[in-house]
Amino acid sequence: MRPLSSRLGPLRHSPVSTVNSLLVSQPPGLIRMHAGEPNVPPPPELIEGLQALVKEYGQRAFAYAPVLGLPELREAIAEDLRALGASVEASQVVVTPSSTTGIYSVLEALLEPGDEVVLTDPTFMMYRPIVESLGARVVWLPEELEDGFQPDPEALKELITPRTKALVLVNPDNPTGRLVAGERLRAIVEYAQDKGVYVVVDEAYRTLVYDGSYDFAWRHSQEAVIAVNTFSKDPGVPGLRIGYIYGPEDIIRALEVLGAHAHFGASSLSQLAILAYLRWPGRWGFRRSIVDLYRARRDAAVRALRRYVPSARFVEPPTGMYVFFDVGAKDSEALVKGLLERARVSLMPGSAFSERYKGALRLTFVTSEPQVIEEGVRRVGQYLASVGIG
Ligand SMILES: Cc1ncc(COP(=O)(O)O)c(C=O)c1O
Structure with missing residues (x-):
């Protein structure tokens, strides 16, 4: 063959x-x-809430969901984000079958062969292989242990070229756990927006902050920031394979088109479990x-x-x-x-x-x-x- x-x-x-x-x-x-x-x-309330929703939805619990996700879940995600301090509308949210799928789809939506993507070194291992498989080139932004692995906005400026399509910021970071916030985050996002470069923020660990508090990149640009999220870490249900992305509406439209051909939507049952979690005030x-x-x-x-x-x-x-x-x-x-x-x-x-x-x-x-x-x-x-x- x-x-x-x-x-x-x-x-x-x-x-x-x-x-x-x-x-x-x-x-x-x-x-x-x-x-x-x-x-x-997972909390018992998630399972009990899911059982109640399955009764309420009947056959719809086992049917295809819209490619962008169940409208009720998109709304619940947007509400949860607003309660946490990011002003996001349901129309800016797409549910993904895991954030691994989200990461792949965003990069597929953005990249042409020959494009450059800035990744921090160290960073989550998923990004480099996907960028390279799409024919784009990784440009490394070094982070030093001595500086708490904080990215240097001045060093970033040196790396941006007319070919740069995106910067990926895993924040909070995997593997280092560092958190970028305040002035540094603002400087990075505003510079990227100025240059027309997308900032893909991977927020998988957003609610697991032990010292300090989370700062949404989205507050600094609703044009440049594309945020990738997962429910694998909060509430800790990786086997349900549900994530979501929020970002500018043209990205959401692109993800709908790609999703329609790559997976045709996330599991309805898993989405209902997450809906039960997000509707539970005890969360x-x-x-x-x-x-x-x-x-x-x-x-x-x-x-x-x-x-x-x-x-x-x-x-x-x-x-x-x-x-x-x-x-x-x-x-x-x-x-x-x-x-x-x-x-x-x-x-x-x-x-x-x-x-x-x-x-x-x-x-x-x-x-x-x-x-x-x-x-x-x-x-x-x-x-x-x-x-x-x-
Ligand atoms: C930074 C980061 N993004 C994405 C993922 C993948 O999450 P999912 O289970 O939704 O595919 C992980 C998993 O460990 C992660 O650490």
């Missing part, structure tokens, strides 16, 4: 495949610290309790790292689900393999997120209780010492 599309190349060599293979491997006694998948069940208290729970787990991870991996360099993450710690490994992929096989603990290699911090490791602190996190980090420290690191 003739060869498959060459666009698959960058996706095949992507670190996302590593996560996928780790999701299926379950050796006994493994402490799972690689994927940001909470072990907290504010639930969110606060999750933030308190994860903050305690973050603190446990940070304490354990200081104790068991004293040479690790890291910034205590003010947000999110991860600690990104530099151990100066020569080959972090080999290290992760050794940790999995010999120490029975799964982490992600720094090379998945960064060229400059490829000797780092990323652990998540949301998958287990503090004692288990501590034991996982103890195993990491013991294994690193056995191979002469740390």
Whole structure:
């Protein structure tokens, strides 16, 4: 047979495949610290609310939903955003079958071969493979551990060319947990808008802020900002595969056209579950309790790292689900393999997120209780010492 599309190349060599293979491997006694998948069940109100909606909707609960999403859910998302401080209308929202699909669709809607996309280094591993598979070029904006991984707006100015189509800002960040806010965020968004460059803000961890508060890029431009979101982290239901995007209306129209040909809408049943969550007034208290729970787990991870991996360099993450710690490994992929096989603990290699911090490791602190996190980090420290690191 003739060869498959060459666009698959960058996706095949992507670190996302590593996560996928780790999701299926379950050796006994493994402490799972690689994927940001909470072990907290969704609130009972989500399930009870879903049952009531299924009764109310009847057959419609199992029918196709409009490609842009159920109108009630788009409205509920816009209301939730307004309550959090971003003035968004339902017409500016599109529901996506996961934010992975959202990320792919936005980049597909924006990019032509030869375009340039500015990504921070480090950044979430999903972006580079997709940008490259669409024939565009990544331009790296370095972020330094010593500066708390904050992007420098002046350095950004040096990177923008007439070919730049977009800047991607994962905020709060995965893997580092850094939060860009205030003047710095305003400077970045206003500069990009001035140059006609889109700012794709990935807001997956927006409600998981332990120190400080979230600042919406949308407040600074409703023309340049396209925000990608997911319900995988709040309320923590990744298996439902629901996300959403809000942005300028021409982007929403483009996503409708693309969605009509790529997936024809997200699952109606999953959308009703999210609708039940967003209509539940108790979600504010639930969110606060999750933030308190994860903050305690973050603190446990940070304490354990200081104790068991004293040479690790890291910034205590003010947000999110991860600690990104530099151990100066020569080959972090080999290290992760050794940790999995010999120490029975799964982490992600720094090379998945960064060229400059490829000797780092990323652990998540949301998958287990503090004692288990501590034991996982103890195993990491013991294994690193056995191979002469740390
Ligand atoms: C920054 C970021 N964006 C998007 C996603 C993907 O979310 P979804 O489960 O909606 O595909 C993740 C998942 O970990 C993430 O960390």
